[in-house]
Amino acid sequence: MKDRERAAPKRVTMADVAERAGVSPTAVSLIMNRREGTRVSEDAARRIRAAADELGYRPNLTARALSTQKSHVLGFISDLVTTDRLASGLIRGASQEAKKHGHVLLIAETDGQSGAAEEAFSALTDRQVDGIIYAATRPQSLSIPVRATGGTPVVMLNAVSDDVAGAVIADEYAGAAAIVQLLLDAGHTSNVVILGRSLDQPDDEWLTFAVRRRLNGIWDTLHSAGVVPVAQIPCQPWSVNNGHRGVRDLLDNGIRPGALICLNDRLAFGAYRALTEAGIRPGGDVAVISFDDDDIAVYLDPPLTTAAIPFEAMGAQAVQLLLQRDRVHGQQLVDMPIRVRNSVTIPAQLDLRLTHANDDERSAR
Amino acid sequence: MKDRERAAPKRVTMADVAERAGVSPTAVSLIMNRREGTRVSEDAARRIRAAADELGYRPNLTARALSTQKSHVLGFISDLVTTDRLASGLIRGASQEAKKHGHVLLIAETDGQSGAAEEAFSALTDRQVDGIIYAATRPQSLSIPVRATGGTPVVMLNAVSDDVAGAVIADEYAGAAAIVQLLLDAGHTSNVVILGRSLDQPDDEWLTFAVRRRLNGIWDTLHSAGVVPVAQIPCQPWSVNNGHRGVRDLLDNGIRPGALICLNDRLAFGAYRALTEAGIRPGGDVAVISFDDDDIAVYLDPPLTTAAIPFEAMGAQAVQLLLQRDRVHGQQLVDMPIRVRNSVTIPAQLDLRLTHANDDERSAR
DNA sequence: GACGTAGGTCCTATGGAGGCC
DNA sequence: TGGCCTCCATAGGACCTACGT
Numbered sequence: 001m002k003d004r005e006r007a008a009p010k011r012v013t014m015a016d017v018a019e020r021a022g023v024s025p026t027a028v029s030l031i032m033n034r035r036e037g038t039r040v041s042e043d044a045a046r047r048i049r050a051a052a053d054e055l056g057y058r059p060n061l062t063a064r065a066l067s068t069q070k071s072h073v074l075g076f077i078s079d080l081v082t083t084d085r086l087a088s089g090l091i092r093g094a095s096q097e098a099k100k101h102g103h104v105l106l107i108a109e110t111d112g113q114s115g116a117a118e119e120a121f122s123a124l125t126d127r128q129v130d131g132i133i134y135a136a137t138r139p140q141s142l143s144i145p146v147r148a149t150g151g152t153p154v155v156m157l158n159a160v161s162d163d164v165a166g167a168v169i170a171d172e173y174a175g176a177a178a179i180v181q182l183l184l185d186a187g188h189t190s191n192v193v194i195l196g197r198s199l200d201q202p203d204d205e206w207l208t209f210a211v212r213r214r215l216n217g218i219w220d221t222l223h224s225a226g227v228v229p230v231a232q233i234p235c236q237p238w239s240v241n242n243g244h245r246g247v248r249d250l251l252d253n254g255i256r257p258g259a260l261i262c263l264n265d266r267l268a269f270g271a272y273r274a275l276t277e278a279g280i281r282p283g284g285d286v287a288v289i290s291f292d293d294d295d296i297a298v299y300l301d302p303p304l305t306t307a308a309i310p311f312e313a314m315g316a317q318a319v320q321l322l323l324q325r326d327r328v329h330g331q332q333l334v335d336m337p338i339r340v341r342n343s344v345t346i347p348a349q350l351d352l353r354l355t356h357a358n359d360d361e362r363s364a365r
Numbered sequence: 366m367k368d369r370e371r372a373a374p375k376r377v378t379m380a381d382v383a384e385r386a387g388v389s390p391t392a393v394s395l396i397m398n399r400r401e402g403t404r405v406s407e408d409a410a411r412r413i414r415a416a417a418d419e420l421g422y423r424p425n426l427t428a429r430a431l432s433t434q435k436s437h438v439l440g441f442i443s444d445l446v447t448t449d450r451l452a453s454g455l456i457r458g459a460s461q462e463a464k465k466h467g468h469v470l471l472i473a474e475t476d477g478q479s480g481a482a483e484e485a486f487s488a489l490t491d492r493q494v495d496g497i498i499y500a501a502t503r504p505q506s507l508s509i510p511v512r513a514t515g516g517t518p519v520v521m522l523n524a525v526s527d528d529v530a531g532a533v534i535a536d537e538y539a540g541a542a543a544i545v546q547l548l549l550d551a552g553h554t555s556n557v558v559i560l561g562r563s564l565d566q567p568d569d570e571w572l573t574f575a576v577r578r579r580l581n582g583i584w585d586t587l588h589s590a591g592v593v594p595v596a597q598i599p600c601q602p603w604s605v606n607n608g609h610r611g612v613r614d615l616l617d618n619g620i621r622p623g624a625l626i627c628l629n630d631r632l633a634f635g636a637y638r639a640l641t642e643a644g645i646r647p648g649g650d651v652a653v654i655s656f657d658d659d660d661i662a663v664y665l666d667p668p669l670t671t672a673a674i675p676f677e678a679m680g681a682q683a684v685q686l687l688l689q690r691d692r693v694h695g696q697q698l699v700d701m702p703i704r705v706r707n708s709v710t711i712p713a714q715l716d717l718r719l720t721h722a723n724d725d726e727r728s729a730r
Numbered sequence: 731g732a733c734g735t736a737g738g739t740c741c742t743a744t745g746g747a748g749g750c751c
Numbered sequence: 752t753g754g755c756c757t758c759c760a761t762a763g764g765a766c767c768t769a770c771g772t
Contacts, residue, residue: 028741062739066428
């Protein structure tokens with residue numbers, strides 16, 4: 001009788017239902033879960049269902065988890081608290097897929113500090129999550145604190161790791177190949193410029209496996225078509241200002257691009273600015289393609305044709321991987337959809353075969 | 366002995382520690398939790414701590430939750446799956462604050478469908494969350510399915526509700542007043558134009574309580590200074606294209622703004638474009654202020670001075686509210702920081718007293 | 731003052747008691 | 752008397768705590 005501050009009406013429990021239906025708690029449990037092996041009389045079952053209904057009974061999943069060792073909760077850890085919001089799609093995709101399977105997401109963040117990852121893993125395993133998704137906002141190789149894992153299955157998302165088999169990442173190579181092919185098919189084969197990285201540039205921290213694949217996709221495709229770029233502009237980081245500077249310098253050097261392959265949308269934004277300042281119309285005078293499908297891609301004028309990172313699909317895929325009984329090993333590559341917009345002029349006949357990204361402007365407030 | 370598929374090494378339990386230390390589980394429990402009322406000998410305590418350490422003992426929080434009725438888990442429900450990522454800061458702020466208090470976030474989304482909210486609340490209460498944050502990506506009034514709540518405390522985040530007392534929202538009125546005051550202090554008092562909504566416009570779905578407050582802040586401040594706008598441009602939704610059209614029409618009508626108050630950053634982006642096309646330099650020829658501190662605000666040239674929605678602070682505040690023993694009622698207003706950038710030219714003497722937003726371009730990949 | 735026992739949290743899995751043919 | 756089907760009691764699962772020694 002210590003119902004002083006706990007004004008909560010005390011959840012109705014299995015015992016309550018059992019009592020009202022005049023059966024044992026066991027019978028209630030059997031009815032509420034599996035119906036196979038009908039071990040309860042139809043009459044009792046009816047009474048139980050009725051009682052559960054009237055009392056508004058809902059099973060206590062914590063207790064169930066304790067008993068079954070399955071919590072139906074998945075952990076989601078993201079590597080660092082970034083200031084941009086690119087990767088929130090990962091969570092969203094994962095969350096929706098989890099919901100489909102009756103699971104729910106417990107999230108934790110490693111705020112960059114070392115030791116934080118271990119702490120995050122522990123916080124989740126202590127709560128008996130059935131599996132953990134370890135996600136990065138930028139593709140990279142992460143090490144996981146195996147000790148803190150306690151045997152809980154882990155899949156990497158937008159990242160890879162030597163410590164674990166499953167990983168879901170964007171198919172950068174194929175995506176790059178596809179969008180460059182689109183550019184070439186549209187006839188933009190001369191004066192091709194690559195903005196963001198030069199092959200002559202020494203390896204550095206920015207050359208992650210994902211960037212490498214993206215570059216390979218680009219170069220292989222150009223090469224297959226016998227196209228040789230007239231210029232490569234290295235810049236680090238891939239920011240608006242660097243894109244702007246890069247293209248401005250290019251123009252100052254008297255090189256006028258016919259097609260511009262930007263390694264991400266921010267660079268493209270900067271490029272647009274430099275081109276416009278020089279009186280060159282993006283989309284009209286020069287074809288532009290890019291990567292990521294950042295928010296700004298739609299806002300640009302003309303809207304940018306870009307290879308999107310399929311964050312939501314990747315998140316969903318990670319959940320599937322985790323929930324599959326027979327684990328698939330190795331990397332799962334997810335297609336990068338090409339958002340066909342107007343920064344590349346496309347001959348009518350080719351155009352018929354393309355599906356254009358149809359973004360009505362997203363409305364705000 | 367059914368360790369067939371469950372290859373997991375079986376977590377070490379309190380009983381294991383007790384056995385190794387030669388004490389009862391109770392003693393272990395006492396040591397692992399509260400130390401007050403030293404009811405265990407220092408010697409035993411030492412042995413217990415040693416044993417726990419050697420075995421790598423970690424308490425099973427599921428079991429603890431079952432017995433204490435406190436899960437140290439907070440639920441986070443967001444209202445609808447929006448395509449933009451503005452509000453991910455809410456989760457981030459909440460998550461970080463929760464972590465500080467030894468809590469963790471369980472997330473659920475109501476995918477817009479009716480009934481989904483109830484389902485989400487149930488999914489969380491079934492798992493014994495200690496409290497629920499009900500967040501909206503756009504400020505609005507939401508009704509909560511009280512039945513499914515089961516007495517679990519709820520606070521609204523970036524939203525309000527008639528069904529619940531606590532709510533955390535941005536202080537739109539004060540934010541608007543502050544940024545308009547900044548504009549006026551900088552001397553931009555003539556040819557003021559408001560872009561986004563006209564007072565003559567009839568009430569509609571876009572006129573949420575948040576927008577109303579934002580508008581009131583603007584108008585009251587202008588009024589106090591005796592400033593009367595030369596034009597108000599209604600547009601719905603607040604998109605880049607509408608901002609562009611609005612300002613272009615304005616210029617076509619021969620009105621040349623001296624100061625432009627945009628109701629959000631997307632409108633501002635469109636305005637920039639229209640101004641630039643007309644040969645007018647934003648920041649130089651016309652001062653521009655705005656709201657939201659969207660990603661694009663930094664990318665613009667010149668970077669946009671805007672009143673930021675403090676998503677992270679709001680998320681943190683919601684957690685605090687939830688965790689406070691003595692609940693504070695009513696709405697918690699969170700300050701909107703003014704990001705002072707270069708779209709408003711500021712006299713040197715005033716400038717000294719301002720803190721400028723110092724955004725080095727965020728680096729990508 | 732130091733410690734153990736037993737009972738409570740709620741659900742599930744298993745073996746076994748009882749009834750019927 | 753044995754076989755079979757109903758149903759239920761009991762024993763966990765890992766922890767906390769009131770009480771008793």
